[in-house]
Amino acid sequence: MSSVWILVAVLGAATAFGLWRRWQDGRMRGEVPRAVDVDAPEAHVDTPDSRHHGGEVITAAQIGETLGEQATFVQFSSAFCQPCRATRLLLADMTGSMPGVKHVEVDAESHLDLVRHLDVRRTPTVFLLDGEGAIRKRAVGLPRKSEVAAALTALV
Amino acid sequence: MSENSEVRVGAADDAATTQGRAGPETRSSRVLVDPRGPRFAATVTTVVLGATLLAIPGNALQESLIPVVLLTFQTLVFGAAALFGLRAQLYGRIYRAWIAPRLAPPAELEDEAPPRFSQQVGLVFTVVALVFLAFGIPVAAQVAVALALAAAFLNAAFNFCLGCEIYLLYKRVAARGAQ
Numbered sequence: 001m002s003s004v005w006i007l008v009a010v011l012g013a014a015t016a017f018g019l020w021r022r023w024q025d026g027r028m029r030g031e032v033p034r035a036v037d038v039d040a041p042e043a044h045v046d047t048p049d050s051r052h053h054g055g056e057v058i059t060a061a062q063i064g065e066t067l068g069e070q071a072t073f074v075q076f077s078s079a080f081c082q083p084c085r086a087t088r089l090l091l092a093d094m095t096g097s098m099p100g101v102k103h104v105e106v107d108a109e110s111h112l113d114l115v116r117h118l119d120v121r122r123t124p125t126v127f128l129l130d131g132e133g134a135i136r137k138r139a140v141g142l143p144r145k146s147e148v149a150a151a152l153t154a155l156v
Numbered sequence: 157m158s159e160n161s162e163v164r165v166g167a168a169d170d171a172a173t174t175q176g177r178a179g180p181e182t183r184s185s186r187v188l189v190d191p192r193g194p195r196f197a198a199t200v201t202t203v204v205l206g207a208t209l210l211a212i213p214g215n216a217l218q219e220s221l222i223p224v225v226l227l228t229f230q231t232l233v234f235g236a237a238a239l240f241g242l243r244a245q246l247y248g249r250i251y252r253a254w255i256a257p258r259l260a261p262p263a264e265l266e267d268e269a270p271p272r273f274s275q276q277v278g279l280v281f282t283v284v285a286l287v288f289l290a291f292g293i294p295v296a297a298q299v300a301v302a303l304a305l306a307a308a309f310l311n312a313a314f315n316f317c318l319g320c321e322i323y324l325l326y327k328r329v330a331a332r333g334a335q
Contacts, residue, residue, distance in 0.1 A: 002214045006302055007206055014306045018314035078327075080273040080320040085266060108324055112331045115324070122321050 025141035028128065028151045057133045062114050068095075068102030070156045072129040076108045076115065081123040083142040091126070094148060100131075101156060130155055187268040189242055190256060191315075194271035197247035198311035201278070204230050205305040208285075212294050212301065227286050227301070234279035242268050245275065270320045274311065277319035278304055 058074055060066050073091045077084040091103040108115050108123055118127070121140075128137035128151050137151045204226055211223040237245035285300035307318040 003210050003212055003298065006298055007209050007305075010209075010302045010306050011206075011309060014309045015313070018310050018316060021316060022314060078320075078324050080270045080317075080323045082266060082270045082315070082317045082320060086264070109327055112328060116328060116332075121325060123324055 021141075026139055026144040026147070028137040028139045028143060028147040030135070030138045056118070056135045058114075058118075058127060058129055058135060059133055063104055063106050063111070065102075065104045067104075067129060067133050068100055068131070070098075070100030070131050071152060072101070072133070073103045074127045074129060075103065075105045076111075076120050076123055076125045076127075077105055078108045078123040084124045087124040087126065087142050090143065090145060090148070094145075094152070098152075098156065101152065128152070128155065187241070188265035189248075189268050189271070190252075190262040191264070191266040192259070192262060193248045193251045193256070194242065194245075194266075194274075195312060195315060196251040196255065197242075197245055197271075198308050200247040200250075201230065201233075201308040202305065202312045205301055205308055209298060209301050209305060212289070212298050214294070223297075224286070224289055227282055227289065231279065231282040231286060234275050234282055237272060237275035238279045242272055242275075270317050273323065274307070274317050274319040277322075278307065281307075 058067075058072075063074055073095060075084070075087055075091060077088070088103075088105060095101045095103040106114075108120060114120075118125075124141065124143075126139045126143050127135050128139075128148075130136050136155060139147070208223050208226040208230070211220060211226060213220050213223075233246045237248070242248050281300050281304035285297040285304070288294070288297035288300060310316040310318050
């Protein structure tokens with residue numbers, strides 16, 4: 001009898017977790033107001049608060065690739081990552097026809113310092129950067145196409 | 157049949173993700189599989205592990221061979237896939253032999269590495285459960301089977317690979333510990 005209850009509890013908990021995950025997966029989060037003055041030194045200071053709420057930048061040196069003139073999608077991927085391939089295809093497709101927008105894929109495992117700094121916990125995690133490299137959006141999981149398009153339209 | 161649903165592609169378009177410790181096979185080229193295969197396999201695994209959980213006796217004094225047989229079977233299935241790849245996964249073979257031919261070709265393919273990794277994670281849990289059963293600690297075996305069951309169910313129902321998700325967190329912690 002007790003194992004029946006364990007079975008029910010396990011499947012119930014897994015279902016709740018799966019539904020919650022599906023609900024928030026792929027959303028482009030973190031509306032960051034346009035930087036008023038990008039030259040202000042305090043704009044990019046790494047305070048505990050800015051860690052999770054924008055104000056953060058990703059530089060070309062950190063990812064080993066030049067940034068797009070208008071916008072850059074930085075995709076963190078790993079070897080064991082189911083949605084990374086679909087994410088790559090989606091972002092490559094959406095940025096292919098836009099000359100000022102780049103898609104850069106970064107291997108999370110070989111950039112663990114950056115992964116910790118940005119608090120990347122899952123792959124894929126996608127950051128949308130503006131022309132200055134400031135993080136404007138963040139999506140965990142396969143990004144939703146409509147939200148990617150909307151975020152890009154707002155930026156470019 | 158399996159030859160039809162698996163394609164090898166060069167590493168060029170995957171250069172960013174294949175560097176690192178993905179194993180010699182994935183480093184040079186990637187095996188792509190019909191994603192419905194691992195999904196079907198996860199469904200069968202969910203049923204087998206669910207039956208195992210129900211069959212584990214509530215206290216150590218009861219002896220039952222059924223959970224041992226079921227767990228050993230699932231361990232062999234995981235073990236073959238972990239060692240030799242998804243081609244050696246029994247449920248995946250059933251899918252390719254009897255189910256895939258009746259379905260339309262897959263709309264998209266996926267890397268073999270994530271589902272293969274999840275087979276390795278599953279193997280660890282079923283081996284641990286078997287050891288607990290052997291030592292007469294059914295409660296601990298129930299916990300191990302329950303965790304593996306949750307992972308298999310998430311994969312089957314939500315196409316969510318729990319082992320893959322934990323991989324990066326593990327790497328973050330492991331690399332920090334090594335410093």
